[in-house]
Amino acid sequence: MKCPFCSTPSTQVTDTRENDEGDIVRRRRRCLACDKRFTTYERIELRMPQVVKRNGSRTEYDHEKLRASMKLALRKRPVTAESVDSAISRIEEKLLSLGEREIPSEKLGELVMRELRKLDKIAYIRFASVYRNFEDAEEFSEVIRELSARAPTRARKPKAGE
Known part of the structure; x- marks a missing residue:
């Protein structure tokens, strides 16, 4: 995952949590270059043909x-x-x-x-x-x-x- 602050591709996941329904994963990340923190969310994307x-x-x-x-x-x-x-x-x-x-x-x-x-x-x-x-x-x-x-x-x- 690329850092949104300095665009360095090296980030580290510091915390992972699912929401109550279990369909979204929240990840706290830390940039290894600038040491800033940010959050990403993962959710399933279903695409119909x-x-x-x-x-x-x-x-x-x-x-x-x-x-x-x-x-x-x-x-x-x-x-x-x-x-x-x-x-x-x-x-x-x-x-x-x-x-x-x-x-x-x-x-x-x-x-x-x-x-x-x-x-x-x-x-x-x-x-x-x-x-x-x-x-x-x-x-x-x-x-x-x-x-x-x-x-x-x-x-x-x-x-x-x-």
Whole structure:
């Protein structure tokens, strides 16, 4: 660490302490050349990967854009805000765990669709129709058949008189 007073690169750590949450480390340092003291702070810097769009352009990951996309798909659906927040957290954790500097938008879209499928099938279909750019009703039917094939079978309700 370079001394802020004399710019000498030789400094010595004299004291190290963590804050109560354990996410910031405070270090007291002493310059070996001018003997002045100063404090530095270390904190974790998590960087989300850049999103590489289909046309090759790059953009910063945008938490609010993800939230807005999911909310649009979930509009008027019986899904709690806490469920949406949890899904977004899982997506972001997955992005961070990949350890990549860039992620294709297709991969991000697949992560979103996976979470929406768990939350609400209708929202999943809504998002998929825009994300996959459905051209006709047959593509909708294919996704619905796919969902139906994967869905657990429900017990049939008996009709009156049965």
